[in-house]
Amino acid sequence: MRRLAATIPVLGMVALFVFLMLRMTPGDPAAVLAGDNGTPQQIAEIRETLGLDEPILVQLGIWFGDLLQGDLGQSYFFKKDVTELILLRVEPTVALAITTLVITVLVAVPIGVIAAYRHGTWLDRCVMGFSVFGFSVPVFVVGYILIYLFAMQFKMFPVQGYKELADGFWPFIHRLILPSITLSVIYIALIARITRASVLEVLGEDYIRTAYAKGLPNRVVLLRHALRNAAVPIVTVIGIGVALLISGVVVTESVYNIPGLGRLTVDAVLGRDYPTIQAVILVFSGVYVLINLLIDLTYSFLDPRIRY
Amino acid sequence: MRPNLPIGLAAGAALVAGAVMSAPASADQTLRVVMHSDLKIVDPIWTTAYMSRNYGYMVYDTLFAMDANTDVHPQMVESYEVSADKLTYTFTLRPGLAWHDGSPVTSADVIPSIQRWGSKDSMGQKLMEFVADMQAVDDRTFTMVLKEPYGLVTMSLAKPSSNVPFIMPASVAATPSSEQISEYIGSGPFVFDVENWKPGDTVLFTRNDNYQPRSETPSWASGGKVVKVEAVEWLSVKDHQTAVNSLIEGEIDYIESPPNDLLPLLEGDENVALKVINPLGAQFMFRLNHLHPPFDNVKIRRAALASINQKDFMQATIGDPAYYKECAAMFICGSALATDAGADIVLKSDFELSKKLLKEAGYDGTPIVIMQSTDVNVLNNLGPVAKANLEKGGFVTDLQAMDWQTLVARRAKREHPSEGGWNVFMTSWTAADILNPIMAAGFNAGCDAAWFGWPCDEEMEALRDAFARETDAAKQKEIAEQIQIRAMEVVTHAHGGQWYRPVAYRSDRLDGVLDGPVSYFWNITKK
Numbered sequence: 071m072r073r074l075a076a077t078i079p080v081l082g083m084v085a086l087f088v089f090l091m092l093r094m095t096p097g098d099p100a101a102v103l104a105g106d107n108g109t110p111q112q113i114a115e116i117r118e119t120l121g122l123d124e125p126i127l128v129q130l131g132i133w134f135g136d137l138l139q140g141d142l143g144q145s146y147f148f149k150k151d152v153t154e155l156i157l158l159r160v161e162p163t164v165a166l167a168i169t170t171l172v173i174t175v176l177v178a179v180p181i182g183v184i185a186a187y188r189h190g191t192w193l194d195r196c197v198m199g200f201s202v203f204g205f206s207v208p209v210f211v212v213g214y215i216l217i218y219l220f221a222m223q224f225k226m227f228p229v230q231g232y233k234e235l236a237d238g239f240w241p242f243i244h245r246l247i248l249p250s251i252t253l254s255v256i257y258i259a260l261i262a263r264i265t266r267a268s269v270l271e272v273l274g275e276d277y278i279r280t281a282y283a284k285g286l287p288n289r290v291v292l293l294r295h296a297l298r299n300a301a302v303p304i305v306t307v308i309g310i311g312v313a314l315l316i317s318g319v320v321v322t323e324s325v326y327n328i329p330g331l332g333r334l335t336v337d338a339v340l341g342r343d344y345p346t347i348q349a350v351i352l353v354f355s356g357v358y359v360l361i362n363l364l365i366d367l368t369y370s371f372l373d374p375r376i377r378y
Numbered sequence: 379m380r381p382n383l384p385i386g387l388a389a390g391a392a393l394v395a396g397a398v399m400s401a402p403a404s405a406d407q408t409l410r411v412v413m414h415s416d417l418k419i420v421d422p423i424w425t426t427a428y429m430s431r432n433y434g435y436m437v438y439d440t441l442f443a444m445d446a447n448t449d450v451h452p453q454m455v456e457s458y459e460v461s462a463d464k465l466t467y468t469f470t471l472r473p474g475l476a477w478h479d480g481s482p483v484t485s486a487d488v489i490p491s492i493q494r495w496g497s498k499d500s501m502g503q504k505l506m507e508f509v510a511d512m513q514a515v516d517d518r519t520f521t522m523v524l525k526e527p528y529g530l531v532t533m534s535l536a537k538p539s540s541n542v543p544f545i546m547p548a549s550v551a552a553t554p555s556s557e558q559i560s561e562y563i564g565s566g567p568f569v570f571d572v573e574n575w576k577p578g579d580t581v582l583f584t585r586n587d588n589y590q591p592r593s594e595t596p597s598w599a600s601g602g603k604v605v606k607v608e609a610v611e612w613l614s615v616k617d618h619q620t621a622v623n624s625l626i627e628g629e630i631d632y633i634e635s636p637p638n639d640l641l642p643l644l645e646g647d648e649n650v651a652l653k654v655i656n657p658l659g660a661q662f663m664f665r666l667n668h669l670h671p672p673f674d675n676v677k678i679r680r681a682a683l684a685s686i687n688q689k690d691f692m693q694a695t696i697g698d699p700a701y702y703k704e705c706a707a708m709f710i711c712g713s714a715l716a717t718d719a720g721a722d723i724v725l726k727s728d729f730e731l732s733k734k735l736l737k738e739a740g741y742d743g744t745p746i747v748i749m750q751s752t753d754v755n756v757l758n759n760l761g762p763v764a765k766a767n768l769e770k771g772g773f774v775t776d777l778q779a780m781d782w783q784t785l786v787a788r789r790a791k792r793e794h795p796s797e798g799g800w801n802v803f804m805t806s807w808t809a810a811d812i813l814n815p816i817m818a819a820g821f822n823a824g825c826d827a828a829w830f831g832w833p834c835d836e837e838m839e840a841l842r843d844a845f846a847r848e849t850d851a852a853k854q855k856e857i858a859e860q861i862q863i864r865a866m867e868v869v870t871h872a873h874g875g876q877w878y879r880p881v882a883y884r885s886d887r888l889d890g891v892l893d894g895p896v897s898y899f900w901n902i903t904k905k
Contacts, residue, residue, distance in 0.1 A: 096780065096784040096787060096788065097781075097783045097784045097787045098783075098786075098787030098790070100787075101783070101786040101787040101789075101790055102783050102786060102787075103419065103425055103427075104425060104426065105425045105426030105427035105428070105430070105540060106426060106427070106428070106786070106805065107426035107540050107807075107811065107819060108425070108426050109500065109819070109829060110790050110829075110830065111827075112426075112498070113790050115556050119556060119557070145577075147418035147419060147577075148418060148577040148578075149558055149560075150577060155577060155578075158576060158577075158579075214619065217620070217623060218623075221623070221627065222623060222626070222627060225627075228627070228629055229620060229623045229624045229627050229629055230615060230620045230621075230623075230624050230629065231624075231629065324616050324617050324620075325617050325620055326620070327613070327614075327615045327616070327617065327620055327624075329576060329578065329579035329580075329614075333578065333616065334578060336616070337416070337578050337616075340753075340781070340783060341418070341783065342783055342787075
C-alpha cells in the first residue's frame with residue numbers, strides 16, 4: 071500500500087509537467103479548430119469559448135480541480151468526454167500489447183536460453199545477429215515489410231484495420247497477428263539479449279555445476295535452476311520495456327490503422343487537443359508506474375530472499 | 379514421435395490461408411472511403427475545416443448549388459423571383475423536402491440557417507450587410523428584402539466551399555454561431571449514424587430513403603443527388619502508404635487525396651482509376667505580412683513578387699506536369715472571372731528587377747522570416763523554394779520549419795517577426811474558395827478585418843464593394859480584372875500556381891464518380 075501511495079505524487083508531477091509543456095509548445099488549438107480559412111476574429115472567439123484566453127495558472131487550477139473529481143475534461147474537437155474517448159480506444163491497445171507480450175515471451179526467452187546454452191556457436195551468433203537487426207530497424211519499416219510480404223504477396227492477412235473481440239475471435243486475432251509481430255521484433259531483440267546474458271552468468275555458478283554433477287538432465291538444469299535464478303533481470307527488462315512498447319504502439323497503430331490509444335495520442339498532439347493529450351499521457355504514465363510496481367512485487371515470488 | 383516442423387508450419391499457413399479465402403466475399407453496398415483527414419467537428423458552420431464541409435454535403439442540402447461551369451442552379455429551391463427594383467427576392471422551396479426524422483423542411487427553418495451562416499462566413503457576412511429583412515410567407519415561401527441591389531445573392535447561397543450555407547432545422551440553427559450544434563439532423567441525401575461514430579476512426583452515413591432528389595443530371599453539387607449505395611463509411615487511415623496498399627488489395631474503395639509521390643504505385647494497378655474530379659484544382663498562395671518591415675514597403679513586396687515564379691513551386695511539390703498548370707489568373711484559370719491582366723509577373727522570376735527594386739526601396743538586409751510547414755505533404759517544399767528564389771532576388775531569409783498546426787497558430791500573431799511573428803508563409807486554396815474577390819480571403823484589404831497578413835488598401839476595398847453591388851455579370855468581370863491588377867500593385871498576395879490531385883478508386887467496382895470541388899458520394903454505384 072505504501073508503494074501504491076507513492077505513485078500518486080509521481081502522477082501529480084507528470085500531470086503538472088505535461089500541462090506546462092503543452093502550454094509552452096508552439097501551436098494553438100483555436101487556430102486548428104477554426105480551420106484553414108478561419109479568420110483572426112473567429113480564432114479569438116474560439117480561444118475565449120475554450121477558456122484559452124485565461125492566465126495559465128487559472129487554466130491549471132481548473133484542470134487540477136476537475137482532475138481531483140475524476141473529470142479528465144472534454145476533447146476540444148469531438149466535444150466528447152476524454153474518458154469516453156479513452157475507453158473507446160483501450161481494447162485495441164491492450165489487445166495489441168498483450169499479444170505482443172505473449173509472442174515476445176514465447177520467442178525471446180527460449181532463444182535467449184538456447185543462445186546462452188550454445189554460447190559461441192553459430193546459433194548464438196544468429197540470435198545475437200537477429201537482436202542487432204531488431205534494435206536497428208525502425209518499427210514502421212518492419213511493418214511495411216510484413217504487410218508487403220504477408221498481406222500483399224501471400225494474401226494471408228489484411229493490410230490494415232481492427233475488429234473488436236465482440237465481432238468474433240478469429241477476425242479479432244487475424245488482424246492482430248501482423249501488428250503484434252511487428253511490435254514484438256524490437257522487444258524480442260531486447261529480451262533475448264538480456265535472457266542470454268543473465269542465463270550465461272548463472273550457468274557459470276557453482277550450483278549449476280553441482281546440478282550437472284548430480285546427473286540432472288539439461289532441460290531441468292536450464293529451466294529449473296538457471297532460468298529461475300536469471301529471471302529477476304529478465305522480468306525487470308520486461309517492465310522497463312513497457313515504455314518501449316508504448317512508443318512502438320503509437321507507430322504500429324498508425325501503420326496498421328488500429329484505432330488505439332497510440333493513434334489517439336498522435337491525433338491529439340497534431341491537433342493540439344490539450345485535454346486529450348494530458349489525459350492520455352496521464353493514463354500511460356499510470357500504467358507504466360503500475361506495471362513496474364507489479365514487476366517489483368514479482369521479485370519476491372521469483373526470489374524469496376527479496377522482501378519489501 | 380518428434381513433431382515435424384516444416385509440415386507443422388505448412389499446415390498452419392494453409393489453415394490461415396484457408397480461413398482468409400473462405401471469408402465471405404465483399405458483396406456489400408457500403409462504400410469504404412479514406413478521406414483527406416478524419417472528421418472532428420460536426421458543425422460545418424462553426425469551422426471552415428474541409429472535413430466538416432464534406433460532412434455537411436452528406437447530411438445537409440443547400441438552397442442553391444453551383445455546377446461544373448460555376449453557374450448557379452436552384453437545389454432545395456423550386457423557383458425564385460426577383461422584383462423589378464432588384465430589392466426583393468421571393469424563394470419557393472421544392473415540395474416534399476423533409477428532415478431525417480420525417481418532419482417537413484419549412485421556410486421557418488431556412489431563415490435562421492441563413493442567419494447563422496451569415497454571421498460566420500465572410501461571404502455570408504457581406505450578404506447580410508445588404509439584407510434588410512427575411513420573412514416566411516408560408517411553409518414553402520420566404521422573402522429576402524435588400525437595402526440596395528446586391529449582385530451575389532444566389533452566388534452566395536450557392537457557395538460551394540467553406541463555409542457552405544447548409545440548411546438546418548430551426549431549432550438547430552438557433553444555436554449561436556460561436557457554439558457548436560449538438561443535433562445532427564439534416565435533409566441531405568445521407569443520414570449521419572451518430573450512434574456508430576467512432577471519433578478518429580470511422581464515420582458511418584446511411585442512405586436517406588426519404589430524400590427526394592431533383593430530376594436534373596448531377597453536376598458538382600447541383601442536380602439530382604441520387605444515392606445508389608446503402609451506406610458510406612469514412613475510415614481514418616493516417617498512413618498514406620497503408621491507405622494505398624489497402625486500396626490495391628481491395629479493402630477500401632476510394633481515397634480522396636492520395637499524395638502525389640504515391641501516384642505511380644496506383645497508376646500501375648489495372649483495378650485502380652485515378653481521376654481529377656476537380657478540374658479547377660487548387661492554387662498555392664504566397665502570403666506576405668504587411669504589418670512589419672520590410673514588407674510594409676510596397677516596393678519590397680513588388681521585389682518579392684519579381685523573385686518568385688510558379689513553375690519552381692509546382693515542380694518542387696507536385697512534380698508531374700500532368701498535375702499542375704502555370705496560370706496568371708488569380709481567380710483560377712477556367713473560371714468565369716479568369717483573366718491574365720496585370721498578374722503574369724509570377725510566371726517568371728526577374729531577379730535583376732527584384733534587386734533594383736530593393737535598392738530603390740533601401741532594403742537594409744532585414745531577414746525575411748519564412749514559415750515552412752513540414753507535415754502537409756503538398757506544402758512541404760514550398761518554403762525552401764521561396765527561400766532560394768528570394769535570396770537570388772537579393773533578400774536575406776530565415777526559413778523556419780514547423781508543423782502545420784504551429785504555423786496556423788503563428789500566422790495569427792501580429793507581433794514583429796523577432797517576437798514570434800512572421801513575414802511570409804505559403805498555403806493552398808481549393809479553387810472553389812477563391813472564385814471571386816468576395817469569397818477569396820486573400821483579396822480582403824480591410825486592415826484589421828483582413829485575413830492574416832493584414833493588407834490595408836482603401837482602393838481595393840472600394841473595388842471589392844463595387845464588385846459585390848454589381849448585378850451585371852460582364853461588368854462584374856471588368857471589376858474583377860481591376861481587382862486583380864490592384865492586388866498585384868499592392869501585393870496582397872501572390873498566386874503560386876494551379877495544381878490538381880486526383881482521387882483514386884477501384885474502377886472494377888465503382889461507377890459514377892462525380893466531378894466537383896468536393897468528393898460527392900451520390901450517383902456512385904458499387905458492383
